[in-house]
Structures are given as structure tokens and as C-alpha cells.
Amino acid sequence: MTPSKSFCLEVSGLFACFTRPEMKVERVSYDVMTPSSARAVFESVLWKPAIRWRVHRIEVLKPIRWINLRRNEVSAVVSTRNVQQSMAAGTGTLGLNIEEERQQRAGYFLRDVAYRIHADLSLAPGRTAEPLIKYTEMFARRASKGQCVNQPYLGCREFAADFRLADEAAQASTPPIGETRELGWMLHDLDFTHPSDPQPRFFNAKMVAGTIEVPPFEEARG
Numbered sequence: 001m002t003p004s005k006s007f008c009l010e011v012s013g014l015f016a017c018f019t020r021p022e023m024k025v026e027r028v029s030y031d032v033m034t035p036s037s038a039r040a041v042f043e044s045v046l047w048k049p050a051i052r053w054r055v056h057r058i059e060v061l062k063p064i065r066w067i068n069l070r071r072n073e074v075s076a077v078v079s080t081r082n083v084q085q086s087m088a089a090g091t092g093t094l095g096l097n098i099e100e101e102r103q104q105r106a107g108y109f110l111r112d113v114a115y116r117i118h119a120d121l122s123l124a125p126g127r128t129a130e131p132l133i134k135y136t137e138m139f140a141r142r143a144s145k146g147q148c149v150n151q152p153y154l155g156c157r158e159f160a161a162d163f164r165l166a167d168e169a170a171q172a173s174t175p176p177i178g179e180t181r182e183l184g185w186m187l188h189d190l191d192f193t194h195p196s197d198p199q200p201r202f203f204n205a206k207m208v209a210g211t212i213e214v215p216p217f218e219e220a221r222g
Helices: 035-045 080-089 132-145 168-173
Strands: 004-016 051-060 066-074 102-123 156-160 162-165 181-191 199-208 211-213
Touching: 004 035, 004 132, 004 156, 035 051, 035 102, 035 132, 035 181, 102 132, 132 162
Parallel strands: none
Antiparallel strands: 004 102, 004 162, 051 102, 051 211, 066 102, 181 199, 199 211
């Protein structure tokens, strides 16, 4: 069995949107944070090719509240083909005219959110010869100081997240909400077995007294 070390972070923010993939036009959030979004928070603090994060529990610390917002979004992206042609030619225009590509979209987002997320840090396959303690100490040091590789966010990059390393005392002082509900099929994460065509995998989520137990990724369904 691969050695691992468990860590816990508390994350919070004014807004969040963990977008349901079945919504094609308007952005609609899941009721709670998804495992993939939680993993991204841990990776924003520490990511190395030699390590892997596995989220196994998400605790909801504030009541689930919603807000409707209408935002300006850009409807296009710079194509990969244009980038390749410009690189080959040494010149080219890669900018987008925001006025031409802007469109308004409504969104159904979460507001005033706070979560406690638990994840195991382990070595990636083929990297077991490296000392795991080097990465666990590195993460603990960075998280305790509030350092990160990039700004953690809550589903969408414009919804920045505050975070802190949660020890046992911090966990005991703020219990999760007492609500229990069925959350339905939720995105677990993407399967990168074929990197050029990642596939989403889902699990049947249930919140019990404010806590969602996340099954191993291998048990999720495509």
C-alpha cells in the first residue's frame, strides 16, 4: 500500500460556482464543493510531478445560500491553430476584440461559503523511491504561512478563496452544519488515462450532518 499523509484545509469566500457540466449555456453550481475543486485548492498550495492528492471528505461549514448574477463573458478563445501558425511565422495577431466577443450570461451561484476539505498526499506511481516526508513538510510549511503557487479559487477563477491549515483544535471549534440531504450525481474528477481526451467521472453524493464522504476515484462512474 502506498504511504500517504492526510491534511485538512479550511477554505472560504464570498461567492462560489462549482459548475454542473450538464448546463451548457448558463452557469449553475452544485450545492456544495466538488472533489475536483477541492483537489485544485490543495494543488494551488503545493503541486509537484512526484505527488498526488486524493480528496476523501468535504465538510460544509456554512448554510447553503444562493444568488443570481448576470455577468459579462467572452464567447471565444484564441485558437491553437492560430498560435501554432504565429509561432512558425514569428508574427501574427492573437488578441481578441472584447467588444465583439462579449456576451451576457446569467448564473446561479453560491454565496458566503466555507468548507473544510480533507485530502491524502501520496507519491505518484513510479516515484515511490522519493521521500514522502519532504513533500509533507513542504506543504505544511507553505499552508501554515498562507503561501501558494497560485491563488486558490472556488470553482471559477474570479471567486478567490481564503484558506488556512486546520489542526484538530480548529476542526473541533467549527462543526459542520447539521443538514442532511441527497445531492445526486456529482462530478468527482476527470480521468486522464487518455490525456488528449479526458473523461468526467461521477459519484452519487450524499451530505450527512454537513459531511460528504468522497469515494476513491476508482469507484466513480463515467
